[in-house]
Amino acid sequence: xxxxxxxxxxxxxxxxxxxxxxxxxxxxxxxxxxxxxxxxxxxxxxxxxxxxxxxxxxxxxxxxxxxxxxxxxxxxxxxxxxxxxxxxxxxxxxxxxxxxxxxxxxxxxxxxxxxxxxxxxxxxxxxxxxxxxxxxxxxxxxxxxxxxxxxxxxxxxxxxxxxxxxxxxxxxxxxxxxxxxxxxxxxxxxxxxxxxxxxxxxxxxxxxxxxxxxxxxxxxxxxxxxxxxxxxxxxxxxxxxxxxxxxxxxxxxxxxxxxxxxxxxxxxxxxxxxxxxxxxxxxxxxxxxxxxxxxxxxxxxxxxxxxxxxxxxxxxxxxxxxxxxxxxxxxxxxxxxxxxxxxxxxxxxxxxxxxxxxxxxxxxxxxxxxxxxxxxxxxxxxxxxxxxxxxxxxxxxxxxxxxxxxxxxxxxxxxxxxxxxxxxxxxxxxxxxxxxxxxxxxxxxxxxxxxxxxxxxxxxxxxxxxxxxxxxxxxxxx
Numbered sequence: 041x042x043x044x045x046x047x048x049x050x051x052x053x054x055x056x057x058x059x060x061x062x063x064x065x066x067x068x069x070x071x072x073x074x075x076x077x078x079x080x081x082x083x084x085x086x087x088x089x090x091x092x093x094x095x096x097x098x099x100x101x102x103x104x105x106x107x108x109x110x111x112x113x114x115x116x117x118x119x120x121x122x123x124x125x126x127x128x129x130x131x132x133x134x135x136x137x138x139x140x141x142x143x144x145x146x147x148x149x150x151x152x153x154x155x156x157x158x159x160x161x162x163x164x165x166x167x168x169x170x171x172x173x174x175x176x177x178x179x180x181x182x183x184x185x186x187x188x189x190x191x192x193x194x195x196x197x198x199x200x201x202x203x204x205x206x207x208x209x210x211x212x213x214x215x216x217x218x219x220x221x222x223x224x225x226x227x228x229x230x231x232x233x234x235x236x237x238x239x240x241x242x243x244x245x246x247x248x249x250x251x252x253x254x255x256x257x258x259x260x261x262x263x264x265x266x267x268x269x270x271x272x273x274x275x276x277x278x279x280x281x282x283x284x285x286x287x288x289x290x291x292x293x294x295x296x297x298x299x300x301x302x303x304x305x306x307x308x309x310x311x312x313x314x315x316x317x318x319x320x321x322x323x324x325x326x327x328x329x330x331x332x333x334x335x336x337x338x339x340x341x342x343x344x345x346x347x348x349x350x351x352x353x354x355x356x357x358x359x360x361x362x363x364x365x366x367x368x369x370x371x372x373x374x375x376x377x378x379x380x381x382x383x384x385x386x387x388x389x390x391x392x393x394x395x396x397x398x399x400x401x402x403x404x405x406x407x408x409x410x411x412x413x414x415x416x417x418x419x420x421x422x423x424x425x426x427x428x429x430x431x432x433x434x435x436x437x438x439x440x441x442x443x444x445x446x447x448x449x450x451x452x453x454x455x456x457x458x459x460x461x462x463x464x465x466x467x468x469x470x471x472x473x474x475x476x477x478x479x480x481x482x483x484x485x486x487x488x489x490x491x492x493x494x495x496x497x498x499x500x501x502x503x504x505x506x507x508x509x510x511x512x513x514x515x516x517x518x
């Protein structure tokens with residue numbers, strides 16, 4: 041498959057030139073503000089994520105591999121000191137572990153904050169500032185989000201996970217933190233993307249610990265790839281648009297009778313580089329519930345319906361959920377009706393609706409194992425019917441339409457529709473709302489006073505002379 045773009049250079053070079061040249065002075069005030077808020081949200085998610093079983097296993101594993109390590113980089117909460125590659129991975133996993141961090145969904149979904157621990161680790165390694173970290177953060181968001189826009193259709197539609205695309209985005213942020221040359225940044229991307237293609241199986245059917253691990257692995261690989269490129273290691277510069285690169289390989293796939301393609305021009309069009317430019321980070325959303333992104337609109341709709349009509353769990357006969365086809369496929373998968381782990385439960389719409397109906401809330405507490413194992417939730421999950429609504433298709437991804445109809449045992453029905461869930465850029469979470477989420481996740485982990493100290497530092501991130509002063513605050517005091 042030929043790609044009609046440029047014959048004298050590769051797209052990896054175009055992106056590298058942009059990323060390597062971007063300065064803090066080039067950023068818009070709005071982008072800087074969003075970067076601060078996404079770090080605030082992400083650090084709260086990491087505090088909560090540190091308490092998850094998979095995070096404990098990974099920390100134990102890395103400690104066992106380096107029991108006497110006293111590396112230059114800090115792992116959140118535990119304070120484990122290690123090398124920047126492992127620190128980027130462990131911290132990224134904590135951000136991701138609860139599936140409570142940010143979300144962007146166009147042709148493909150992504151969680152750009154899965155990647156930002158890569159520039160964080162390198163900022164700590166080289167004693168860089170909060171301004172440097174903001175630049176790296178905005179680079180990661182910009183390229184990751186653009187990659188999610190350009191698939192025709194997205195790669196998820198033919199069986200691949202978005203972590204595949206993350207491996208093409210994260211190395212640019214890492215390269216910028218190391219002040220690599222354009223040529224070195226191109227090599228870093230070639231190294232990273234060569235080894236991190238990810239099958240969609242990690243989010244299909246029964247979910248495992250790998251669901252929250254594959255994107256952090258891209259952050260890990262980004263740091264190592266950039267450091268290798270700095271030493272002169274090479275990777276294929278044609279990794280995007282050359283022979284057997286991303287566009288070529290996926291061009292062999294067919295969806296609904298049509299070959300799959302990428303909009304190469306859109307990937308590099310109008311890359312922002314001035315304070316009055318539009319940066320993609322402004323278009324990313326946050327999660328107000330610790331659940332899979334497409335579950336937010338139906339859960340919001342159901343909770344509104346329950347509140348408006350004072351519906352009691354014992355009075356409900358059926359909960360019908362109308363969503364787009366891909367959401368019905370993900371959220372109504374038969375495995376999702378009998379979740380046995382947190383990983384499956386937080387991707388289970390039947391579970392989220394059932395526990396929301398009974399408990400009147402959906403917070404991290406609803407995903408503790410003893411709650412998931414409650415057999416009383418099974419008949420309520422079985423009341424949930426997830427069906428595709430063809431009329432909603434043309435509204436997605438600009439909107440995430442969902443209509444929930446609750447039928448009572450009396451035969452009476454009530455319905456509510458939500459197109460834009462809370463946390464969407466059109467209804468964004470404020471700093472005050474993020475603070476509520478942050479404190480709910482972090483107070484029991486590091487204490488309320490430390491939560492306040494972290495908030496003070498991260499909300500003035502551009503004034504921080506040393507990023508390591510922030511990572512120090514993310515450690516639990518003994």
